[in-house]
Amino acid sequence: MASSAGAVRRIARIAGPVLVPALAYGAYKADLALQLRRFLTGPGKWSRLFALAVLVFNWKSLPFAWTFRVIGGMIQHFLLKRPHAHTPDKLFHPVVSSTHTSLMEVDYNIHKSNSTYFADLDVSRTHLVAHLLARGCHLAANNVRFKLVLDPSSSSDPATQKPARGKFGVMLGAVSCSFKREIKPFVKYEMWSRVLAWDRKWMYIITHFVEKGFAKPGKPLPEGWEKKVHATAISKYVFKIGRLTVHPAVLIGASGLLPERPGGWVSTAAEESGTASASSTGGGTTTPEVLANGAAEATEGTQGEAKPAEPVADAAEVSGSSGEWDWRRTEAELQKGLQYARQFAALDDLHGDFRGGEEGMLGRFSLG
Numbered sequence: 001m002a003s004s005a006g007a008v009r010r011i012a013r014i015a016g017p018v019l020v021p022a023l024a025y026g027a028y029k030a031d032l033a034l035q036l037r038r039f040l041t042g043p044g045k046w047s048r049l050f051a052l053a054v055l056v057f058n059w060k061s062l063p064f065a066w067t068f069r070v071i072g073g074m075i076q077h078f079l080l081k082r083p084h085a086h087t088p089d090k091l092f093h094p095v096v097s098s099t100h101t102s103l104m105e106v107d108y109n110i111h112k113s114n115s116t117y118f119a120d121l122d123v124s125r126t127h128l129v130a131h132l133l134a135r136g137c138h139l140a141a142n143n144v145r146f147k148l149v150l151d152p153s154s155s156s157d158p159a160t161q162k163p164a165r166g167k168f169g170v171m172l173g174a175v176s177c178s179f180k181r182e183i184k185p186f187v188k189y190e191m192w193s194r195v196l197a198w199d200r201k202w203m204y205i206i207t208h209f210v211e212k213g214f215a216k217p218g219k220p221l222p223e224g225w226e227k228k229v230h231a232t233a234i235s236k237y238v239f240k241i242g243r244l245t246v247h248p249a250v251l252i253g254a255s256g257l258l259p260e261r262p263g264g265w266v267s268t269a270a271e272e273s274g275t276a277s278a279s280s281t282g283g284g285t286t287t288p289e290v291l292a293n294g295a296a297e298a299t300e301g302t303q304g305e306a307k308p309a310e311p312v313a314d315a316a317e318v319s320g321s322s323g324e325w326d327w328r329r330t331e332a333e334l335q336k337g338l339q340y341a342r343q344f345a346a347l348d349d350l351h352g353d354f355r356g357g358e359e360g361m362l363g364r365f366s367l368g
Contacts (some may be wrong), residue, residue, distance in 0.1 A: 045261075054103075057186065061104035069123045083138070084131060089325035091257040092333050094194035097124045097132055098212060101183050111182035117209065118175060121233055124191040124207055129170060129237065132195070136251035141168040143241055148254055150245065167243020173202060176344060177233040188212040189230060197337030198248035202236040204341040209233075234344050261327035306331035 002008040039048055059065055086093075096280040099120060107113035130137070143163050150161040183189055189212050196206040211228040215221060249265040252258050258265050 048098055050121075058102040058104050060099065061102045066119050066122070070126050073123060073126040074130055076126070077134055078137070080092070081134075083129075083134040086257060087162070087325070088130075088257050088259040088330060091132075091252065091330065092337075094192040095124070095128045097127055097169045097191045097193070098188065099123075099191070100188045101185050103185060106185045109182070111184055114179055116176070117177050117179075117233065118232060120191060120209075121175060121177070121207055121235060122172075124193045125172075125205055125235055125237070128193040128195075128205060129203075132257070133251050133255045135256065136254035137170070139254050140239065140241060140246060141252060143168065149246055149250060151242055164241045164244050166240075166244070169240045171238050171240060173236045173238050174344070175233060175235045175287045175345070176347070177231055179231045181208070181227070181230045183230050190215075195337075196234065197299065197334050197341045198252070199338070199341065199345075201245055202238055202246060203248040204344065205237065206237070206340075207233045229255060234340065236341075236344070259325065259330060263330075265327075278297075 032156065039045070054063070060069065101112040105112050105116040135146075140148045142164060143149055147163040148314075148324050149164045150156075150158065151164040152161060154162040191207050192204055192210060192215070193207040196204040198204060209230040209232070211230070214225065237248075237249060239251055247266050253265060266287075335353045
């Protein structure tokens with residue numbers, strides 16, 4: 001994600017000074033006012049206006065529209081907007097994206113098709129991560145320069161480890177969506193996405209599809225708000241520099257969203273035992289998960305690596321938090337989210353439950 005934004009930034013810096021004058025000259029030579037007049041008043045205008053209306057109301061379903069929506073979100077947050085200055089108490093706040101159900105998203109039940117929710121989720125998650133972690137992603141995308149993450153394979157001594165090299169990327173690991181109430185054609189709705197939790201590898205994001213305008217920032221939810229929620233989805237992201245997995249807390253902290261905490265936010269068994277190893281990725285092998293100060297956690301490259309870390313603070317510590325936002329309140333929100341994330345992560349174990357056709361099959365059919 002951040003690497004894509006870096007490429008867009010370089011292209012805009014080079015092509016911008018040339019492209020803008022070229023477009024202006026092209027519009028002047030083409031006499032756009034005359035062309036527009038002919039379009040609106042010339043023979044066959046009604047068919048053209050109808051076609052234009054279809055395009056306008058269904059633009060989000062047109063070819064390359066998904067790419068435009070996702071890349072547009074990256075450009076907005078990485079290129080056009082300055083990084084936020086949010087404090088740690090804003091970490092679990094949502095971002096809101098608005099859209100509508102286009103005609104091409106409607107299925108035979110005359111409502112938004114379940115399959116189309118996932119394209120909207122891509123856009124909403126992009127806005128959340130690109131906005132919330134803009135500073136951390138910028139540092140990770142330029143890791144050789146800023147040394148945010150060190151490569152444990154470069155040296156056994158953390159003091160002499162070199163910065164990890166490779167392209168920085170944000171990859172989607174899984175999505176699950178629970179559908180509650182249908183969305184009718186052309187109805188506007190909102191997606192409220194926020195950080196749910198994170199573990200040693202994954203960041204979990206929750207998204208609610210809700211009726212547009214019923215929820216207001218800073219105000220309590222109205223009575224009967226449950227009937228305004230159309231669907232709820234949970235997703236998980238992994239952050240990579242080359243082959244190395246970056247602990248989500250590293251990026252969150254680099255974005256200024258973690259309060260100071262005794263012992264820091266990156267704590268693993270590998271650190272406690274004083275060991276750190278790195279080897280190639282593959283089934284049954286160990287995969288390095290890069291942590292703060294270049295430490296790495298060796299975890300089994302199986303389904304189990306998606307399971308969240310165990311709590312790092314007990315209930316007494318968390319409940320002892322005062323009214324001021326501190327690490328205990330962040331930890332309390334994290335543990336609350338992990339209760340759901342553990343159940344979501346457990347679904348990865350089903351990868352090992354594929355049974356094949358050893359006992360036969362019911363049939364083989366074409367997808368059409």
